[in-house]
Amino acid sequence: MPTVHDLADHLAGPLDRARYHAEGDPAGVWLASDREVRRLGLRLEPGRPPYDWAAAFDAVLLHRPFGLWPARWPDGVGVLAAHRALDDRFSTGLNPDLATALGLVADDEPLRRDGNAIGFVGRLTEAGRLDPLVDRVAAEFGGTDEALGDGPGSTDAIALVGAMTAELVEAAAERGAGLYVTGQIRGPAREAVHRCGVRALAVGQERAEAWGLRHLGRLIEARWPDVEVVEAGSSGRVA
Template sequence: MSEDRAPTLGDLADWLSAALGERRPVLRPSSGPIHTLALALEPHDVPPELSADALFLHRSRGVGERWPGIGIGLLAVHDGFDRHLTTGPNLRLAAKLGWQDVQLVEWERASGLLATPPETTWDALHAALRAELGGEDAALAPESAARPRVALMNAMRPELLQRAAAQGVSVYLTGQLRPSAVKAAQALGLGVVALGHRRSELWGLRQLARELEAAFPGVRTQVLGQR
């Protein structure tokens, strides 16, 4: 494929399979080149009239055959997107934030990573996270004033907090704050940032769009559902 030639839906599907580790991302096939690719978390985020050659969905339930027009290709990746582009073992986010000493972990039916951010204080780390993600749902400062070490995990339970603290983590990052685990975090002296389920997914969608445009210069992307 030449650098600026528009890919087919099959080309995009092959790339998604390799990048996100999920087979059969094609939900509805199409023919012809893909010049414009729309990306959305779910059908609800897509307008009735969509000007695109293909659409990527994170959650495809409810898309049916009703929409959005004849000939448009549909791609969908759920588990691989969650694993690689939201909270959990998100090496892309770690690289974007300049984290070092990254270690992938699998604990108690949960996955994620441990890392050392470049920021040397809680306030600086907190600001960097808010700047990159565009906000947060909730935050709790750590007891220690030492340089932070973080865990980015796809779940929040007391036993996971205990494992993180035992590994020298001082700030626990996840999607949603679990009230049942807040007392455990406070008892351990851990800081917590709930980045937000949808907010972290939208970060992943924007990152995926950037990577697709880099891999396929002939494609223009549009990320839908941002508010």
């Protein structure tokens, strides 16, 4: 069975660990342990001590580990962390795996903000009615927070973007996207949604982050089928 170090090495490529470690952001082992991992918990953040919930696992994968008190953490339970790497690579932004899950083929040229790639327009094999596409996105994330704009009756392109500005909405619409999917709908972009005739869909920041954690969990399960990956939030979900 793997240790937390083996899990981190397996995720090093997908998370681009070397880059984020060089920038001082966690993308690997946060608390080391030599215990074999048979049960891995997924959770957005550790919460406040006591960490009784963590004792049920051999290791935990966290998105935001920064408030964790090591002195109060259960002995021997390793911690993996993926912070900006998850936000950048496995959320609503530049995320090819999400595109695949939604049946999209991403355009070669990404959507950019300040020169940095932050999302893309993905193409469907054929145009579909907008409402079923919204339902497909909601099912993938386990719900949504907000929808804005009527949008076209059908579309063959969806924008998946890690931020929302008027300029990004306009750029997505110019490429034919009828649906703009992001974490949160931002005020200055609301007018652009109506002006461009698209529909914007906010899945919610925590749902987007939870999707990324679940996906990393699936990568671990694919490599080590005997590792049980469990959503470790207080409600039985990642959050």
